[in-house]
Amino acid sequence: MIASVEGLGASPVVGTAAGAAIGALTSFALGRAWVFPRHSGHWTAQAIRYALVAAASVLLNALGEHFASDVAHIRYVLARALVTVVVGLGWNFPMQRRFVFRDGRDGDRAAIGVVERAAPGGTA
Numbered sequence: 001m002i003a004s005v006e007g008l009g010a011s012p013v014v015g016t017a018a019g020a021a022i023g024a025l026t027s028f029a030l031g032r033a034w035v036f037p038r039h040s041g042h043w044t045a046q047a048i049r050y051a052l053v054a055a056a057s058v059l060l061n062a063l064g065e066h067f068a069s070d071v072a073h074i075r076y077v078l079a080r081a082l083v084t085v086v087v088g089l090g091w092n093f094p095m096q097r098r099f100v101f102r103d104g105r106d107g108d109r110a111a112i113g114v115v116e117r118a119a120p121g122g123t124a
Helices: 002-008 012-035 043-071 076-100 106-118
Strands: none
Touching (some): 012 076
């Protein structure tokens, strides 16, 4: 985020959104392999649930950065740190633990079915 703001001239909000999106890909791989490895589930269903949580996280991070840096006029690096802690502890971790990498396969089959029906040529 800081590199995109300082090096590329992006706004803190854009840098936050880009950083959160890139971080989401890394976080899914690490979460599945190391943080929640005992949880069962098909990786595709977990990826679908993770994408939903990550999309909300990107939005929460960008909105938090906007309000903290643009509205409250907190220096963007401090704003980034504050927003990261709040979103990470208040949204990301609880949702990954209880929703993305939860035990059980019933939700996995349902999520995969939704994607199969939505895919071109999928069953209706």
